[in-house]
Amino acid sequence: MALLEVKKLGISFGGLRAVDDFSMTIEKGELYGLIGPNGAGKTTIFNMLTGVYKPTDGSIWLDGKNITGKSTTEINKSGIARTFQNIRLFSKLSVLDNVKAGLTNRYTYSTATGIFRLPKFFRTEREMTEKAIELLKPFELDGDADLLASNLPYGKQRKLEIARALATGPKLLLLDEPAAGMNPRETAGLMNTILTVRDDFGVTVLLIEHDMSLVSGICEKLSVLNFGQLLCEGKTGDVLRNPEVIKAYLGE
Amino acid sequence: MKHRIKPATRKSFITYAIMIAAFIFVEILVSTGNASNMFQGLLVPFCVYSISAAALNLTVGILGELSLGQAGFMCIGAYSSAIFSVCTKDTITQAWIRFPIAMLIGGIFAALFGVLIGIPVLRLRGDYLAIVTLAFGEIIKNVFAALYVGYDSNGLHFSLTSQGDLNLAPDGKMLINGALGISGTPKDSTFVIGFIVLMISLVILYNFTNSRTGRAVMSVRDNRIAAESIGLNITKYKLITFGLTAFLGGVAGALFSHNLSALQASKFDYNLSILILVFVVLGGIGNIRGSVIAAIVLTYIPEALRKAGSNLTNYRMLIYSIILIIMMIFTSNAKIRGFFTASFMRLKGIVFKNKSAVKEGE
Structure with a gap:
């Protein structure tokens, strides 16, 4: 059974049809890319998948469960985590605390336990710290654990956002332009990280990207979006050679 | 890395140490007779305002929302605890049992109202939240100012118009006398009790901030959309914070009402809310220690100027x-x-x- 099934998804903002009749199937463990020219509706689809927008039509199924129209919080709890195109970190928290915030729903103790510093507080906090450090390691961020998130260099902020998303224990990880603003060397490093994350954490990855070297380098399958509609989908190599896709990107 | 003290822990312990040192200093001043009557009279208000300001800093600094209704929660705490003490002062004669219960009741009632008001109000943000909390604070004050409550052998009597409308039996007793408020509250508040409550409040505030819940609350403050995306329930964390702020505000109110023989609702007007917000802002938003210090300094200055001489008084x-x-x-x-x-x-x-x-x- 497919991990994510999107059926005939559509959304209108007033008279604007931002996404129309979009369908997509992602199998477990796949590295899937969603590409398209600017304004094609890629981020809108991400926002519908994570419950920020409620779709006007169609349905979204995660692991056989219908998650259409649920709240962002509920969708995260059922197994989708994401990063943002414009980085959204908890800037006044430390790097470690950013990841620990992501662990909030997986390592629990009551507010009263925290206030009265019961033994469970110390035990759980220690487990959380260990888990957080473990999550920071593949991103080479464990050395910066005590820094404020806002003091990290740009590339590391992007990585921290991925680590925080992974902390919630997702089945599906959505990356919105993970390589935006990175130089070619940083991008190459990021590609390796994404592959390691997929293999080590056993997550399925869906990413939006404009950097074709990253897309062709790691994505196994692609969907191309143009003017809110699916232009074509399939294996990466086939899609990138499709004349329709080239036309959408480069014009005639 | 393992045995190092965390900066947050160090910060809280420095605050505790400063507070204890200040307490010992004041106690020495008082016992050697070097403290003026005016200063001794300010000791309990110091604690009241410190607790209230530190609690408000939780909403303003840690949650990042502007609340102007702190006086309202203090009012609820002051009234509910005072009513409890007036009713039970003949049955529970020992103040050290009665007063903690009264403070707890004040806190719980304030927290209850905090959560009830918070459910609709916390959907708003920024200036709008400030306006609405200001309005709720005023509503609470005005309701108490218009409330007449008395009891006799037939039970409790309520009225919103006048004392005469209560129709009390001859053996009846007034509890809340409208704008005149509550009188006959036992004077249970002392500096020592106030200090102990302040220390407990600080421990609660620091421990709350440095826990899983506090981290979630700060995540909501720093980026609401990202906090939702990692599965944090925004409303829940806002309500917990708002409730805790109201609870400690209520406790401060209880301390306040047991320091006065007559308590009027008019004391809890919006000036008090603003005053406490001033303590928070000048002490540093998010800096609990700063709130306490600002509250003490800014409570002391006007009183000291009042005593300083006729020229300065004006x-x-x-x-x-x-x-x-x-x-x-x-x-x-x-x-x-x-x-x-x-x-x-x-x-x-x-x-x-x-x-x-x-x-x-x-």
Whole structure:
């Protein structure tokens, strides 16, 4: 059974049809890319998948469960985590605390336990710290654990956002332009990280990207979006050679 | 890395140490007879305002939402605890049993109202939330100012019009007498109790901030959309914070009402809310220790000016406001603050012979 099934998804903002009749199937463990020219509706689809927008039509199924129209919080709890195109970190928290915030729903103790510093507080906090450090390691961020998130260099902020998303224990990880603003060397490093994350954490990855070297380098399958509609989908190599896709990107 | 003390823990313990040192200092002053009557009369208000300001800092600094209704929660705490004490002062004669229960009741009632008001109000943000909390604070005050409650052998009587409408039996007793408020509250508040409650409040606030819940609340403050995306329930964390702020506000109110023989609702007007917000802002938003220090200093200054002599007395509010403005400039202007930090570091370097000055340069 497919991990994510999107059926005939559509959304209108007033008279604007931002996404129309979009369908997509992602199998477990796949590295899937969603590409398209600017304004094609890629981020809108991400926002519908994570419950920020409620779709006007169609349905979204995660692991056989219908998650259409649920709240962002509920969708995260059922197994989708994401990063943002414009980085959204908890800037006044430390790097470690950013990841620990992501662990909030997986390592629990009551507010009263925290206030009265019961033994469970110390035990759980220690487990959380260990888990957080473990999550920071593949991103080479464990050395910066005590820094404020806002003091990290740009590339590391992007990585921290991925680590925080992974902390919630997702089945599906959505990356919105993970390589935006990175130089070619940083991008190459990021590609390796994404592959390691997929293999080590056993997550399925869906990413939006404009950097074709990253897309062709790691994505196994692609969907191309143009003017809110699916232009074509399939294996990466086939899609990138499709004349329709080239036309959408480069014009005639 | 394992046995190192976390900066947050160190910060809280420094605050506890400062508070205990200040307490011992004041106790020595009082016992050696070096404290004026005016100063001794201010000791309980110091604790009341410190607790209330530190609690409000939780909503303003940790949650990042502006609330102007703190006086309302103090009012609820003051009234509910005072009613409890008036009703039970003949049955529970020992103050050390009665007063903690009264404070707890004050806190719980305030928290209850905090959560009830919070459910609709916390959907708003920023200025709008400030306006609505201000309105709720005023509503609470005005309702209490218009409320007449008495009891006799037939039970409780309520009225919103006048004392006569209560139709009390001859054996009846007034509990709340409208704008005249509650009288006959036992004077249970002492500086020692106030200090203990302040310390407990600080422990609660610091422990809350440095826990899983506090981290989630700060995540909501820093980025609401990202907090939702990692599965945090925004409403829940806002309500917990707002409730805790109201609870400690209520406890402060209880301390306040048991320091006065007559309690009127008019004391909890919006000036008090603003005053407490001023403590929070000047003490540093998010800085709990700063709130306490600002509350004490800014409560002391106007009273000290009142006593300073007839000339100053007339101008005391003028001087007070100038001091507020100067403090504001000093705490918000990066250049001036940088100058003081640098001179402090230099001073520290001289004192510790440059050993720690380099390390501390954060």
